[in-house]
Amino acid sequence: MSRWIGTANKGFAPYAMEELRRLLHDIKFQQLSSGEVFSFETELNHGAVLSAIAQHEPIFLRHIQPIERTIPLSGMADDLQELGDVVRHAGSQFAGKRTAVHIRRVEGTVFPYSAADTKAVVDAVLLELGSEPALKQPEWIISIYATRDQLLIGWGTPQELLSDWPGGAVRFQREDGQVSRAKFKLLEAERAFGLDFAQYRSALDVGAAPGGWTSLLLERGLAVTAIDPAELHPSLLAYPRLTYLKKNASDVKLAPDSFDLLVCDMSWSPMQMCKLVLELQAALRSGGIAVITVKLMHRKPLQTIREVLSRLQEAFVIRKAKQLFHNRDEITLWLEKK
Ligand SMILES: C[S@@+](CC[C@H](N)C(=O)[O-])C[C@H]1O[C@@H](n2cnc3c(N)ncnc32)[C@H](O)[C@@H]1O
Known part of the structure; x- marks a missing residue:
């Protein structure tokens, strides 16, 4: 007992x-x-x-x-x-x-x-x-x-x-000029999943604006391609390692195997997010990592998560699904490209 x-x-x-x-x-x-x-x-x-x-x-x-x-x-x-x-x-x-x-x-x-x-x-x-x-x-x-x-x-x-x-209850210090609170979610994911973003070279950030996640990855030394029809924070535009595609992600064509990290924080319906990520996954090299938030819009989160994981398994191994302290009505996934 x-x-x-x-x-x-x-x-x-x-x-x-x-x-x-x-x-x-x-x-x-x-x-x-x-x-x-x-x-x-x-x-x-x-x-x-x-x-x-x-x-x-x-x-x-x-x-x-x-x-x-x-x-x-x-x-x-x-x-x-x-x-x-x-x-x-x-x-x-x-x-x-x-x-x-x-x-x-x-x-x-x-x-x-x-x-x-x-x-x-x-x-x-x-x-x-x-x-x-x-x-x-x-x-x-x-x-x-x-x-x-x-x-x-x-x-x-x-x-x-x-x-x-x-x-x-993980607390991070708010920094001067921090682009968005969303940055804490990716920082927490890095710690919780034992990832070290600095070991990756190039990242794709889908739904990047205003740019908290992009700013963290740039600070870690990665080259970042940020996709969002909305504006990125002007402070990020000075980074030469940033490529900003001011577009809807479904209108973007990317070369295969060009990224070793894919992050996505779109606050979208979970199934639309899955569809988009599966359309973009060819741009991530095999063995590459994805960190994705899943919005829990419906009454049955456990069922939603089961459905999302089963779809994403087409292209990814599910390493972990966790509601982090900085997640509101969502969870964070850590995936590895098959
Ligand atoms: C919660 S915010 C992302 C916050 C970001 N992770 C940060 O740290 O600042 C969601 C973003 O997804 C973008 N978005 C939604 N649908 C999209 C799509 N189809 N293609 C690209 N971006 C999209 C929205 O414009 C919005 O800026």
């Missing part, structure tokens, strides 16, 4: 729960924060749940943490003391590791301490245990979730928790 907290993008928890229900069968859910955070209990043990999730990672599950310990909250200093004791008793597994402490809370919790105060207490215990408190690139994460009247505590590696950000 094991207990867990799952987190999805706001409004998408029901789909994450549906995916988990299919994956783990005998499972009972409880809502913690509406549409977003839930707890669940299954007959499967901790290791079996982790391996099921590693093999078939649910698209809408942004973050997961086991519930190893529960502390009833009093709203007094005892709560912090008990938290310190729990970590101290869990002890040896943190020794010698870089350990991050992530704290989340529901609105209205009686737990009165700020994340900074809580972290200071846990960090002091970690130092006692020979662990190194870490903010970035931790090997272990202690995840603490304050409900109204309980602290739910668990730990795991960033891979097991599916993210090294609290609740999978």
Whole structure:
């Protein structure tokens, strides 16, 4: 038996729960924060749940943490003391590791301490245990979730928790002169899928305007062909490595095998997007990578995604489908050209 907290993008928890229900069968859910955070209990043990999730990672599950310990909250200093004791008793597994402490809370919790105060207490215990408190690139994460009247505590590696950000809420710093917020989606995809865009030479960006994705790829050193009938941000036009085709993508003819990366963020009906990407795929070399967003316009996202994947499989191997933190009503696909 094991207990867990799952987190999805706001409004998408029901789909994450549906995916988990299919994956783990005998499972009972409880809502913690509406549409977003839930707890669940299954007959499967901790290791079996982790391996099921590693093999078939649910698209809408942004973050997961086991519930190893529960502390009833009093709203007094005892709560912090008990938290310190729990970590101290869990002890040896943190020794010698870089350990991050992530704290989340529901609105209205009686737990009165700020994340900074809580972290200071846990960090002091970690130092006692020979662990190194870490903010970035931790090997272990202690995840603490304050409900109204309980602290739910668990730990795991960033891979097991599916993210090294609290609740999978990835935050990037907004830059001066950033062309669009959409840039964060591609940045997050690069991290989440373990891609390094700098290793590619030439990219095709379909539906590129105003140019957030194009700007990231140019910054990574790629030559970029950006297609969009709408205007690209003027700051991009100075890049000699940019080719801007101010056209509808269906009117563009491209030489075969001319790109090793194809990105597409068109906010279009999923089936039209598939048709267009399949028309353009000959321009991508075999083994090349595609990163594509799929707009979830209909009521049944899981079915839409199944249909989209089955069409795209004509030309691509599906490496991963994931709703990223920066995706709104959409998911991101990582594909490899056959
Ligand atoms: C969500 S925006 C893209 C944002 C972009 N990724 C960024 O980072 O700035 C969608 C773009 O797709 C373009 N688009 C829609 N249909 C298209 C088509 N058939 N051909 C080319 N571009 C298209 C729209 O003009 C719009 O600029």
